[in-house]
Amino acid sequence: MPAGNQLTLFTVRGIRIGVDYSWFFVLFVLIIYLSGVYRDVLSADGGESQPYLLAVITALGFFGSILLHELGHAVVATRNGIPISEITLWLFGGVARMTRDSDAPGTEFKVAIAGPIVTLLLALACTGLGIALSGADEFWRAVTVEEDTAISGALAVLSWLASINVLVLVFNLIPAFPLDGGRVARAIAWKVTGNRNRATRFAALVGQGFSYAFIALGLLWLLAGNVIGGIWLALIGFILAQSARGSAMQSKFSSRIEGISVADVMDAEPVAIRESTSVERAIDEYFLRYRWPWFPVVDGADRFRGLLVREAADAVPEPSRAQQTVGEVFEVDASGTLKVRDDAPLESLLGNDALRRLGGLAAVDADGRLRGVITADQVGRALRSAVSSG
Ligand SMILES: [Zn+2]
Structure with a gap:
């Protein structure tokens, strides 16, 4: 998966859209390659720079297609209560990073299939536009790049996209897990067996099979003379094999901590601040006393509402601290990412972004009442003891 070298392009609805530097290499090669193709197939009246210009437009269209595919995953994930923190484009496409794993096979299926559905719609839209522009026969000739075709620029772009x-x-x-098809396969296996970890191991095994087939095919292709295609396919196979092995290992680990819930590990006597408390009291009786960087904030019925961080309390000017309440300055947990259900399995916290960022999360019951605080340290200790006892 993409390593750390990323550039943030923009943010959509709180999702960071970034590109790995390897993606620029893809765009560069694509533009060079497409300029060559277009130079051969375009009717000659467009001038010297036309193939290059169209290649850039096509590359941007490809970029947009991959981004829309990932946004398809992201929108469905968010609708199902799994926020997406970032989308990264890299050498082999895009990755939408979910802040946690899905908790039901139905959700997993819907999130996994959303991307391919977007891609299908894009293919249909380009085909429809191309046919509307120049008729089905001409469009098909553009797709197959027949000899002596002289097609318009718009048709060349649409047919390639x-x-x-x-x-x-x-x-x-x-x-092949973790490709979308592999996630769909995992969702089905999960539904059938009722066990997420067994389903992941199954999907990872199938993924490994495919990855070895890719490597073998890539090498054959390489020997047959297609150097770039062969290396590309073998490399994809290699990366798939790594990812599949990683998933298999993670699920083996997950099955060891099956049955441990958040409530088993959390601090069940959390110190929380009421919304109605004055900022002055929050500082004197909580921050100065416990020296923690933040506290959970609850309403009058002990329902978890969000966090008060030290900086937010300190930022209130001293003369108004007695009048201002915590309710006016705390960070409301609008997205629901700062809390976790106390009966949730511990493994649902693996890879939780907010836990890593804050060092802890609020644990709540079914009615949203604060039951505890679970810290990254507690999770780490529980995981280590589960592994060493296994
Ligand atoms: Zn996808």
């Missing part, structure tokens, strides 16, 4: 989206669709539907 239609083809690449079909390719992206087929590739993503290969049932």
